[in-house]
Amino acid sequence: MSETAKTTRNPAGEPAESGVPDAAEEFVRQIDGHKTATRPSAAQDVTLPSLGFIGMLRWAWTQLTSMRTALFLLLLLAVAAVPGSLFPQRPANPAVVTQYIQDNPATGPWLDRFQLFDVYSSVWFSAIYLLLFISLIGCVIPRAIQHWKAMRSQPPRTPRRLSRLPEYGALALDTGSPVTAVTAVENAARLLKRRGYRVEVRGTDTSMPSVGAERGFLKELGNLVFHVSLIGVLVSVAVGGLFGYRGQKVIVEGDSFVNTLVGYDNFSPGTNFSETQLAPFSLQLDKFQVQFDRESKTHYGQPLDFTATMTTKDGPDAAPRPQTLKVNEPLEIGGTQVYLVGNGYAPVITVRDGDGNIAHQGPVVSVPSDGAYTSTMVLKVPDAKPEQLGFVGLFLPTALENEKGVAFGSDPDPFNPRLYLNSYAGNLGLDKGDPKNVYVLDTTKLKVLNDRTQKSGGIVLGPKETFTLPDGLGTITFDGLKRYVALDITSDPGQGGALLFSTLALAGLCASLFIGRRRVWVRAGTHPDGRTMVEWALLARGEDHRLAAEATAIRKLLEKEWLARPDRPADNSKKAGAASSGTKNS
Amino acid sequence: MPSIDETLGQYSELFILLAAMTFTVALISFCWDLATASKTLQAVEDRLARQQAPAEAALVGAGARNGAAAGAGSTASAETGLETAGDSLDYGGRRRPAARIGVALAALGTLILAAGVISRGIAAHRVPWGNMYEFCTTGALVVSVVFLLALTRKDLRFLGSFVIGLVVIMLCAAAIGFPTPVAHLVPALQSYWLIIHVSVAVISSSLFTLTFAMSVLQLLQSHREARSRAGQPDRLGFMRLVPTALTLENVAYRINAVSFVLWTFTLMAGAIWAEKAWGRYWGWDTKEVWTFVIWVVYAGYLHARATRGWTGTRAAWLSIVGYLCVVFNFTVVNVFFSGLHSYSGLN
Ligand code: HEM
Numbered sequence: 001m002s003e004t005a006k007t008t009r010n011p012a013g014e015p016a017e018s019g020v021p022d023a024a025e026e027f028v029r030q031i032d033g034h035k036t037a038t039r040p041s042a043a044q045d046v047t048l049p050s051l052g053f054i055g056m057l058r059w060a061w062t063q064l065t066s067m068r069t070a071l072f073l074l075l076l077l078a079v080a081a082v083p084g085s086l087f088p089q090r091p092a093n094p095a096v097v098t099q100y101i102q103d104n105p106a107t108g109p110w111l112d113r114f115q116l117f118d119v120y121s122s123v124w125f126s127a128i129y130l131l132l133f134i135s136l137i138g139c140v141i142p143r144a145i146q147h148w149k150a151m152r153s154q155p156p157r158t159p160r161r162l163s164r165l166p167e168y169g170a171l172a173l174d175t176g177s178p179v180t181a182v183t184a185v186e187n188a189a190r191l192l193k194r195r196g197y198r199v200e201v202r203g204t205d206t207s208m209p210s211v212g213a214e215r216g217f218l219k220e221l222g223n224l225v226f227h228v229s230l231i232g233v234l235v236s237v238a239v240g241g242l243f244g245y246r247g248q249k250v251i252v253e254g255d256s257f258v259n260t261l262v263g264y265d266n267f268s269p270g271t272n273f274s275e276t277q278l279a280p281f282s283l284q285l286d287k288f289q290v291q292f293d294r295e296s297k298t299h300y301g302q303p304l305d306f307t308a309t310m311t312t313k314d315g316p317d318a319a320p321r322p323q324t325l326k327v328n329e330p331l332e333i334g335g336t337q338v339y340l341v342g343n344g345y346a347p348v349i350t351v352r353d354g355d356g357n358i359a360h361q362g363p364v365v366s367v368p369s370d371g372a373y374t375s376t377m378v379l380k381v382p383d384a385k386p387e388q389l390g391f392v393g394l395f396l397p398t399a400l401e402n403e404k405g406v407a408f409g410s411d412p413d414p415f416n417p418r419l420y421l422n423s424y425a426g427n428l429g430l431d432k433g434d435p436k437n438v439y440v441l442d443t444t445k446l447k448v449l450n451d452r453t454q455k456s457g458g459i460v461l462g463p464k465e466t467f468t469l470p471d472g473l474g475t476i477t478f479d480g481l482k483r484y485v486a487l488d489i490t491s492d493p494g495q496g497g498a499l500l501f502s503t504l505a506l507a508g509l510c511a512s513l514f515i516g517r518r519r520v521w522v523r524a525g526t527h528p529d530g531r532t533m534v535e536w537a538l539l540a541r542g543e544d545h546r547l548a549a550e551a552t553a554i555r556k557l558l559e560k561e562w563l564a565r566p567d568r569p570a571d572n573s574k575k576a577g578a579a580s581s582g583t584k585n586s
Numbered sequence: 587m588p589s590i591d592e593t594l595g596q597y598s599e600l601f602i603l604l605a606a607m608t609f610t611v612a613l614i615s616f617c618w619d620l621a622t623a624s625k626t627l628q629a630v631e632d633r634l635a636r637q638q639a640p641a642e643a644a645l646v647g648a649g650a651r652n653g654a655a656a657g658a659g660s661t662a663s664a665e666t667g668l669e670t671a672g673d674s675l676d677y678g679g680r681r682r683p684a685a686r687i688g689v690a691l692a693a694l695g696t697l698i699l700a701a702g703v704i705s706r707g708i709a710a711h712r713v714p715w716g717n718m719y720e721f722c723t724t725g726a727l728v729v730s731v732v733f734l735l736a737l738t739r740k741d742l743r744f745l746g747s748f749v750i751g752l753v754v755i756m757l758c759a760a761a762i763g764f765p766t767p768v769a770h771l772v773p774a775l776q777s778y779w780l781i782i783h784v785s786v787a788v789i790s791s792s793l794f795t796l797t798f799a800m801s802v803l804q805l806l807q808s809h810r811e812a813r814s815r816a817g818q819p820d821r822l823g824f825m826r827l828v829p830t831a832l833t834l835e836n837v838a839y840r841i842n843a844v845s846f847v848l849w850t851f852t853l854m855a856g857a858i859w860a861e862k863a864w865g866r867y868w869g870w871d872t873k874e875v876w877t878f879v880i881w882v883v884y885a886g887y888l889h890a891r892a893t894r895g896w897t898g899t900r901a902a903w904l905s906i907v908g909y910l911c912v913v914f915n916f917t918v919v920n921v922f923f924s925g926l927h928s929y930s931g932l933n
Binding site for chain 2: 067074077081084085091092237298305327329337492495498499510514
């Protein structure tokens with residue numbers, strides 16, 4: 001890495017001087033442990049065979065922890081993340097993936113083979129980020145040791161030729177001034193200390209005493225905290241993946257839910273999840289209120305508010321508590337969060353079978369597919385005799401018919417609720433025991449009773465209406481309407497850690513990017529004509545565009561301290577330093 | 587919920603169209619400034635050269651040229667004789683009437699745009715960043731305000747045609763591509779995290795816009811510098827108004843550093859909001875993927891700046907790629923990719 005590159009590409013953009021200042025070079029070496037470590041590796045390349053096994057390992061480690069590898073892995077990570085946004089992903093949407101593979105029989109299986117539908121848990125993606133984090137650890141540890149040492153050591157010795165450093169200044173005190181070289185240096189040390197520098201006065205017994213000062217250790221510390229916190233974030237994510245869980249539950253108004261495995265419609269446990277982790281709470285949906293925009297001409301019917309009124313209990317014997325749940329305002333119950341992620345209508349339906357018995361009674365959840373809550377609905381009635389019955393169709397809260405007589409949904413509120421159903425009879429295939437999606441009915445092997453192509457026509461039902469199925473197989477009645485909410489219930493024990501570490505990372509990042517790490521040296525001497533001469537120079541570690549401003553500030557401080565007439569006013573740049581070199585002790 | 591003020595909303599749209607027109611004229615001025623730069627400067631130099639005593643001119647040769655140029659607030663490299671704007675980015679003495687008009691019009695356009703954006707916010711009783719139209723208009727406002735603020739401290743007028751060009755593009759995209767009448771927010775967006783998350787994202791994107799322009803200019807300038815070192819004639823005369831590649835790189839780095847912190851915050855705030863709204867702080871939703879990609883690319887950029895052999899041109903390319911990802915995330919991802927973040931307002 002290019003501390004050297006940076007120093008030589010100094011702020012003035014001047015070409016590098018032939019000899020980098022010795023102290024600067026030492027500075028660079030000191031702060032630059034792992035990066036300098038990569039330098040000899042080029043030479044080792046050539047002599048590879050003689051390295052032996054340990055040598056090879058060391059070589060590989062040096063390569064892996066080099067800045068260049070880190071950069072390469074970072075860019076690779078960025079590229080590798082992209083396919084996850086181009087192809088449907090299993091964790092988010094398994095059904096879409098299945099559909100995609102069916103629709104693309106040629107490419108689909110190949111994409112699947114390369115885990116392009118599971119990008120973020122794929123072997124290659126994991127390999128990249130694991131390598132990156134190993135590189136990170138290998139990079140941080142030596143740097144932390146370096147920094148620990150640097151923080152405890154004294155500022156480095158004063159370079160012989162200060163005028164070669166990027167920022168340089170000098171001034172001469174008036175002949176009558178009582179300030180000797182030693183006092184000048186002591187004064188400077190006091191001023192620098194007050195400015196947050198760590199200082200060391202040296203050479204007070206020589207003719208040219210000096211002070212070395214350094215500040216900005218927080219910069220490197222911030223950098224280390226930032227990188228370590230990234231590891232912390234990764235670990236927290238892993239903890240969430242191991243011990244967390246996430247489940248879905250649909251609750252119709254009036255129904256309740258108890259937090260047990262069987263209570264869920266859908267449940268994805270973390271790898272190390274155990275059922276004992278489920279907090280024993282329960283909740284009941286008392287009422288679900290929706291509000292749609294009735295004023296706007298352009299956004300008429302757009303949702304404005306969803307509010308679920310619930311009664312929750314922390315445990316079987318706990319007192320019930322009324323609570324409201326809204327989008328963006330989850331409920332927190334016993335370390336578990338409950339989110340409102342969806343809602344819709346559940347028409348209440350009664351089906352009587354051919355024998356006249358009630359085979360189904362109750363709300364049927366329909367799945368909205370657009371802003372007008374045009375909802376698809378599937379009802380399976382396995383208890384119907386003599387034949388099992390199935391219904392598939394639409395629920396429209398406000399049904400209108402177009403000129404061709406085709407019904408469409410025109411509003412999300414139930415102003416004219418209608419059910420449009422097809423009916424089927426036959427074996428629904430539910431008794432095989434394998435779980436079936438309740439929202440899908442495979443009708444290919446069933447006998448069609450009603451649909452638009454049949455003589456019997458499709459079923460159309462308004463509230464309180466009953467339709468009689470053909471062949472005396474039964475009746476279906478649309479009794480009423482309820483609303484339901486779809487809840488996500490999650491527990492992620494890694495969440496707090498992720499927040500903590502990312503906040504730390506942010507703080508560390510700010511410290512690392514915005515704190516300047518610099519060194520200042522001040523040296524004083526006595527001119528043959530009796531004047532006390534002072535010179536100083538500044539050197540930054542890495543990017544520091546405020547170094548010049550700091551140099552100005554220090555010049556002002558020194559001038560104010562001694563009320564000296566500056567030798568060359570406001571001229572403390574490097575070039576000026578060279579120009580005023582006549583004032584130097586020589 | 588208080589009702590939408592539709593009349594005010596229409597005035598807002600009118601303001602925004604007006605602002606777009608003003609910015610277009612500003613853009614033309616800035617382009618004019620660049621286009622004439624090579625010509626006027628050449629003329630000034632010729633005149634100065636003629637004023638110099640022939641003997642002196644013979645004596646110092648290129649030095650006189652440099653002196654004249656430096657007097658006009660720019661510098662010429664001693665090595666190549668190539669003229670660029672001064673490294674300090676301070677305002678120089680050279681008169682650039684077209685650029686002045688550009689700045690004045692940009693300021694006027696910003697005022698009108700501010701009126702448009704604020705009146706939309708008032709009309710809707712909420713922050714005006716809830717759909718693509720509003721992201722674009724608010725984003726354009728932030729870009730121009732940031733640019734004008736930067737102009738008060740440094741002479742960045744050389745960026746004018748790029749930055750104002752992008753502002754015009756954003757406003758046109760809003761007015762033509764994503765026209766959306768004022769409306770209430772859907773429940774998913776009703777959260778104070780909208781204010782925090784999106785505002786910081788917009789500010790950060792605006793800063794990335796500035797550095798993108800700088801990185802492009804940096805590449806052009808270093809190309810020009812390389813040609814000059816090789817003794818080839820200068821084909822990019824307008825680049826005299828632009829500082830050296832190294833200065834551009836350093837300034838872009840400083841701004842990118844700030845913007846990276848803001849983007850990091852955007853990402854974190856987005857994760858916190860996602861946790862509140864969807865019950866998980868990270869789920870690799872398309873929008874999240876691209877926010878992450880952008881973050882990693884700019885982290886790569888910061889690393890590149892500290893990696894031997896990767897400073898300069900390569901780092902500039904990374905900054906450009908990062909910005910292209912920002913644009914992609916904002917346009918293609920919002921409009922064409924489905925995901926939880928489907929609030930572009932387009933259906
Ligand atoms: C998880 C992957 C990583 C990310 C996201 C990342 C991100 C960053 C960022 C944003 C910076 C600039 C801010 C700062 O100076 O603190 C930075 C600096 C730095 N990173 Fe990383 N880093 C990663 C991995 C690594 C690795 C593996 C190494 C070692 C090989 C490394 C070494 C450094 C060094 C030395 C700096 C300081 C650069 C300077 O002095 O300007 N980083 N990193």
